[in-house]
Amino acid sequence: MSKQISPYLNRDLSWVEFNRRVLQEAQDPENPLLERAKFLAIVSSNMDEFMSVRVAGIHEQIRAGLVKMDFTGYSPAGLWKRLLKRTKNMVSEQYRAYRELMKCLHKKGIFIKEYDELSLTAQKAMADYYNEIVFPVITPMAVDQSRPFPHVHTKELYLAVTLGIEGEETTEEPLFAIIQIPSILPRCVPIPGRSNSKKQEFILLEDIITTFIDTLFTGYNVYSVSPFRLTRNSDLSIDEEGAEDLLEEIEKELRRRKWGAPVRLEVESDIDPYALQILKEELEIDDGLYTIDGPLDLSFLMKFSSAVTGHEQLRYKKYEPEYPKEFETDQDIMSVIAERDVLLYHPYESFEPVNEFVWEAAQDPDVLAIKMTMYRVSGQSSLVKALESAAAAGKQVTVIVELKARFDEENNIAWAKQLEKAGCHVVYGLVGLKIHAKMLLVVRREKDGLKRYVHVGTGNYNENTAKLYTDIGLMTSNDIIGADTSALFNEITGYSAPRDWEAFAVAPTGLKTKLLELIDREISHAQAGKPAKIIAKMNSLSNQEMIDKLYEASTAGVSIQLIVRGVCCLRPGLPGISDNIQVISIVDRYLEHSRVIYFYNDGEEELYLSSADWMTRNLQKRVELMCPVFDDSLKRTLINILKLSLDDNKKARVLRVNGQYEHFELGEEQPFRSQFAAQKVKSWKEAIVE
Incomplete structure (x- = not known):
C-alpha cells in the first residue's frame, strides 16, 4: 500500500x-x-x-x-x-x-x-x-x-x-x-x-x-x-x-x-x-x-x-527606470500627492521620487515631522542624508531602525548611531518583534490644519535594491491611511493601545485575522453560487493556518492563483483539497519581491499592498502592515501587474502536485516574459494588459 x-x-x-x-x-x-x-x-x-x-x-x-x-x-x-x-x-x-x-x-x-x-x-x-x-x-x-x-x-x-x-x-x-x-x-x-x-x-x-x-x-x-x-x-x-x-x-x-x-x-x-x-x-x-x-x-x-x-x-541590455509621469510637472512631490494617489513600480519606475519626497520635506519650513522605518538601507543612502538634514533644520525626525535585520545588523547599528548623532530620535524596534513594515510619514502644517503625506511599500528603503528587486510603493495623502500610519508609529515608539484600524491590517495582532476574514468572504460568495477569486503575490507561503484556509476556499470553489517566488508549503492539485489552486514561481533578471493581494469580492474588487509574506514569522513575530489601494485607476494598475506575472510562460514555473516545478509547455503559444514586457510599458497608469 x-x-x-x-x-x-x-x-x-x-x-x-x-x-x-x-x-x-x-x-x-x-x-x-x-x-x-x-x-x-x-x-x-x-x-x-x-x-x-x-x-x-x-x-x-x-x-x-x-x-x-x-x-x-x-x-x-x-x-x-x-x-x-x-x-x-x-x-x-x-x-x-x-x-x-x-x-x-x-x-x-x-x-x-x-x-x-x-x-x-x-x-x-x-x-x-x-x-x-x-x-x-x-x-x-x-x-x-x-x-x-x-x-x-x-x-x-x-x-x-x-x-x-x-x-x-x-x-x-x-x-x-x-x-x-x-x-x-x-x-x-x-x-x-x-x-x-x-x-x-x-x-x-x-x-x-x-x-x-x-x-x-x-x-x-x-x-x-x-x-x-x-x-x-x-x-x-x-x-x-x-x-x-x-x-x-x-x-x-x-x-x-x-x-x-x-x-x-x-x-x-x-x-x-x-x-x-x-x-x-x-x-x-x-x-x-x-x-x-x-x-x-x-x-x-x-x-x-x-x-x-x-x-x-x-550582459542584459542596460535598463534605465522611467521617471513617473505624475511627477513630471512644475509641482513638488507633496503637491502632486495632495491631488491624487500615486503608485511606483520598481525597478521599472525610478525610486527617485521617494528620495525627493524626503528631501523636500527636510527643506520645507512647513513640515513639522518626518517618521520612517528602516530595515535594510543602502551603503550611501540619500534618505539618511535627508533625514539628517531635516533634524538639523529642527524638525521632529523619528527613525525606527530594525537592529535584528539578519546579516544587516552591523550596518543598521552604524546607521542608528549616525542618525542619533545628527539629532534624530532613533527607536530600536520592539522586544520580541522585528519591525518589517515599510512606511514613511511626513506631517505638514497647511492652511486648513495639519496634513499627513504617506509612503507605504512592499520593499525596503534602499536605492540599490530598488534597481534589482520588483517592489511597489503607494504615495498618498489619504486621511484614513495617514491616521493609521500615525497611530502605528505611536504604537511602536510609545505605549499606545492597539488601534481599531480603519485602513491597515497590522501584524502580529490582526493581519492574519483580516486575511482569514477576506478569504472567508470569498468562500461565502462561492457557496452562494457567485464568482469568487483570489490572487496573491508574495515571496513565501508556509503558515499552516493560511494554507488550510486556502484549501477550504479551494474546496468551496474559489479560484486561487498564487505567485510565490520562493518557499511554498501548499501543495496544489490535490483532488478534493486544492484542485482550484495554481501556484507559479518567477525567477528572472530581477528578484520578484512585491506582495500584492487581490479579492474579487462579488465584483467590488479589493487590492492590497503588504510588507508581509504568509509565513508564521511574518504573521506572528513581526510588525507588518497590509494597506488597501482605494483609487480605482491604481487598482487597475495592480491588476495589470498581477496579470503580467500570471501570463508569463517563459520564466514562470508551475508547481506540480509532486512538489516539483516545471516550465510551461508552450505549444502554439508565443513565449511571454513578464519582466521584459514590463520594461516596455511606458506608463503603468495607462497600460491595460489585454
Missing part, C-alpha cells in the same frame, strides 16, 4: 527547490553568459545563508534531542538527511554548470587561469603582485603542541598546508598549518595583457598564494596545499527580555556569532587525506562535509562578471 501523500510541502525542501530554479537561470543558454555567472554566484550566496541559519537550526534541534515531527511530517533528523542529500546533489549540478560556463567564456576570450597556464610575462606580473601586495598581508598559522588549532572564521576561505622539515625523511604525520585567504584583497585577480589583445585573463588569489607557498615556510618542504571553507551557525540568539540595552546586546551577539557551531565544511575533491582528517577532527564535522570539484565559494563570480570589461553583448 503506497504511503498517503502529505497535503503540505516541507519549508526547507521547498527552499532547495527555489535555489534550484536560480541555478536553472545559470544553466539557461538563452541568458547572457556574464548574467549566468551572476546566477551561479547567487546560488552560492543563497546556500551560505541557508546553511548558516536554517540547516544550522535543524542541527541544533538534533543536538538538543528533539524528535517531534513538524506539520509537514519531518523530524529534525529525517529532514537533516534529506537536506544534505539534496543540497550536495545541487552543488554537484552547480559545478557542472560552472565548468560549462567557463568553456563558453573561453570561446569569447575570457579566462580564469591557473598560474602554470600563464605566459612568462603574466607570471612575472603575478609574482610581483604576490610580493608587493599579497605576501605582506597573509599570516601562516602553524598547529603543534604549543600552538593550538586557530579559530576558523565562518564563510572565509583558507588553505590547509602539510609540511615536513627540509632534509628530513617524510614522517607518517606531517606538520600542519593553515592560511586565511585575505578577503580584503580581490579574489579574482585580473592579469595584465598585451595592449592589442582582446583576451581577458584572471587568476584566483588562492592559486597565486599556492604557487608561492614556499615563501611562507622557508626551511620546510610543502607536501600539499588544500583550500577549505567552514560555515558556522550564524543565527543570533538574543535574550531581548533580559537585555537592558538592545543595541549593546546585539553588538555582543554579533561578536559571539563568530564562534557559532560548525555546520558545513567545504573542501576541494583532491584534498590531502591527512589534511582532511585534521580538519574533520578539529572542526568536529562529519555529515556536513561537502567535497567540491572546482574552486570553493562561487560567489566571487558576481565581482568577476563586473570586472570583465566590454562584452556588453554578454
Whole structure:
C-alpha cells in the first residue's frame, strides 16, 4: 500500500527547490553568459545563508534531542538527511554548470587561469603582485603542541598546508598549518595583457598564494596545499527580555556569532587525506562535509562578471527606470500627492521620487515631522542624508531602525548611531518583534490644519535594491491611511493601545485575522453560487493556518492563483483539497519581491499592498502592515501587474502536485516574459494588459 501523500510541502525542501530554479537561470543558454555567472554566484550566496541559519537550526534541534515531527511530517533528523542529500546533489549540478560556463567564456576570450597556464610575462606580473601586495598581508598559522588549532572564521576561505622539515625523511604525520585567504584583497585577480589583445585573463588569489607557498615556510618542504571553507551557525540568539540595552546586546551577539557551531565544511575533491582528517577532527564535522570539484565559494563570480570589461553583448541590455509621469510637472512631490494617489513600480519606475519626497520635506519650513522605518538601507543612502538634514533644520525626525535585520545588523547599528548623532530620535524596534513594515510619514502644517503625506511599500528603503528587486510603493495623502500610519508609529515608539484600524491590517495582532476574514468572504460568495477569486503575490507561503484556509476556499470553489517566488508549503492539485489552486514561481533578471493581494469580492474588487509574506514569522513575530489601494485607476494598475506575472510562460514555473516545478509547455503559444514586457510599458497608469 503506497504511503498517503502529505497535503503540505516541507519549508526547507521547498527552499532547495527555489535555489534550484536560480541555478536553472545559470544553466539557461538563452541568458547572457556574464548574467549566468551572476546566477551561479547567487546560488552560492543563497546556500551560505541557508546553511548558516536554517540547516544550522535543524542541527541544533538534533543536538538538543528533539524528535517531534513538524506539520509537514519531518523530524529534525529525517529532514537533516534529506537536506544534505539534496543540497550536495545541487552543488554537484552547480559545478557542472560552472565548468560549462567557463568553456563558453573561453570561446569569447575570457579566462580564469591557473598560474602554470600563464605566459612568462603574466607570471612575472603575478609574482610581483604576490610580493608587493599579497605576501605582506597573509599570516601562516602553524598547529603543534604549543600552538593550538586557530579559530576558523565562518564563510572565509583558507588553505590547509602539510609540511615536513627540509632534509628530513617524510614522517607518517606531517606538520600542519593553515592560511586565511585575505578577503580584503580581490579574489579574482585580473592579469595584465598585451595592449592589442582582446583576451581577458584572471587568476584566483588562492592559486597565486599556492604557487608561492614556499615563501611562507622557508626551511620546510610543502607536501600539499588544500583550500577549505567552514560555515558556522550564524543565527543570533538574543535574550531581548533580559537585555537592558538592545543595541549593546546585539553588538555582543554579533561578536559571539563568530564562534557559532560548525555546520558545513567545504573542501576541494583532491584534498590531502591527512589534511582532511585534521580538519574533520578539529572542526568536529562529519555529515556536513561537502567535497567540491572546482574552486570553493562561487560567489566571487558576481565581482568577476563586473570586472570583465566590454562584452556588453554578454550582459542584459542596460535598463534605465522611467521617471513617473505624475511627477513630471512644475509641482513638488507633496503637491502632486495632495491631488491624487500615486503608485511606483520598481525597478521599472525610478525610486527617485521617494528620495525627493524626503528631501523636500527636510527643506520645507512647513513640515513639522518626518517618521520612517528602516530595515535594510543602502551603503550611501540619500534618505539618511535627508533625514539628517531635516533634524538639523529642527524638525521632529523619528527613525525606527530594525537592529535584528539578519546579516544587516552591523550596518543598521552604524546607521542608528549616525542618525542619533545628527539629532534624530532613533527607536530600536520592539522586544520580541522585528519591525518589517515599510512606511514613511511626513506631517505638514497647511492652511486648513495639519496634513499627513504617506509612503507605504512592499520593499525596503534602499536605492540599490530598488534597481534589482520588483517592489511597489503607494504615495498618498489619504486621511484614513495617514491616521493609521500615525497611530502605528505611536504604537511602536510609545505605549499606545492597539488601534481599531480603519485602513491597515497590522501584524502580529490582526493581519492574519483580516486575511482569514477576506478569504472567508470569498468562500461565502462561492457557496452562494457567485464568482469568487483570489490572487496573491508574495515571496513565501508556509503558515499552516493560511494554507488550510486556502484549501477550504479551494474546496468551496474559489479560484486561487498564487505567485510565490520562493518557499511554498501548499501543495496544489490535490483532488478534493486544492484542485482550484495554481501556484507559479518567477525567477528572472530581477528578484520578484512585491506582495500584492487581490479579492474579487462579488465584483467590488479589493487590492492590497503588504510588507508581509504568509509565513508564521511574518504573521506572528513581526510588525507588518497590509494597506488597501482605494483609487480605482491604481487598482487597475495592480491588476495589470498581477496579470503580467500570471501570463508569463517563459520564466514562470508551475508547481506540480509532486512538489516539483516545471516550465510551461508552450505549444502554439508565443513565449511571454513578464519582466521584459514590463520594461516596455511606458506608463503603468495607462497600460491595460489585454
